[in-house]
Amino acid sequence: MPGRFKGKIFCAPNAFTPLTEQDRIQGVVPPGVPLDRALRVLEDEARVNLPQGFTVDYAGESRQLRTEGSKFLGTFLLSGILIYLVLAAQFESFRDPFIILAGSVPLAISGALLFSFLGLTTLNIYSQVGLITLVGLVSKNGILIVEFANHLQESGMDKLGAIIEAAGTRLRPILMTTAATVIGHFPLVLAKGPGAGARNSIGIMLVSGMIIGTLFTLFVVPSIYVLVARTRASVSTKSADPEVIVSEQEEAVA
Known part of the structure; x- marks a missing residue:
């Protein structure tokens, strides 16, 4: 190249594809980079470099992420409220659902x-x-502890003794159900092939959340129960032996 020619090397899209009379650029996110992070970088660059009045829109999975992601907080809060109301109806109390959740x-x-x-x-x-x-x-772990502690209180035990006994007695059922849930969802974590990203995301959230949530629930729920739960008066003259209560619950289920 003759010395009088000078130029610059820069990156640019290889084509502008018109879509509804608008320019469209198709790109691929580099491996290992989350799509949400890539979109945030793109939006920051567009905000700085695009002229006044220009906007950025998305298609495909990017559009789905931006559309559905903005609704997640509302959906999450609604699900929490519905679970709280169901538990309040089950326990006939507004305190117990709060302790559980x-x-x-x-x-x-x-x-x-x-x-x-x-x-x-x-x-x-x-x-x-x-x-x-x-x-x-994860709410079911708290349900098992709180419900059993309430039964122990109604049978004559004090609140502190009831929640300590309930946490110890319900430890094995909680660990067994958590293990079953984790083992059942673990194949999603190891999934490969087409659509593996979706299954990996769901699996990692459920497996990690259940393991960590269960470990802390065994200590946090009893602590909140002692502080928040009301003291229940004894409604039975029967022994407060946990074995008696367990057998009564099993007979009721049968």
């Missing part, structure tokens, strides 16, 4: 999101579905 859900959600921040998965529409599912799954 406050002692299990925030910790499980934090544990699930931790793996997202570590880069093992992304916060996409599939992981959001996993988070909503996790709320219902």
Whole structure:
């Protein structure tokens, strides 16, 4: 090339495809980069470099992420309210559902999101579905403890003794159901092939959330129960022996 010619090397899209009289650029996110992070970078660059009046829109999975992602918080809050109301009707109390949800859900959600921040998965529409599912799954651990502690109080035990006994007695059922849930969803974490990203996201959220949520629930729910739960008067002259209560519940189920 003659020395009088000078130029610059820069990157540019190889084509502008018109769509509804608008220019469209198709790109691919580099491996290992979450789609949400790539879209945020694109939006920041567009905000700085595009002239006044220009906007950016998306298609395909990017559009789905932006459209559904904006609705996630409302959907999550609605699911929490519905679960709270169902539990309030079941326990005939507004305190017990608060103990169950406050002692299990925030910790499980934090544990699930931790793996997202570590880069093992992304916060996409599939992981959001996993988070909503996790709320219902992890709540049952608190239900087992609180319900049994209430029965112990009604049978004559004090509140502190009842929740300590309930946490110890319900430990094995909680660990067994958690293990079954984790083992059942673990194949989603190891999934390969087409659509594996969606299954990995759901699996990682459920498995990590259940493990971390269960470990903390065993300690946090009893603590909140002692502080918030009301003291129940004894409604029976029967022994407060946990074995008697367990047998009564099994007979009722049968």
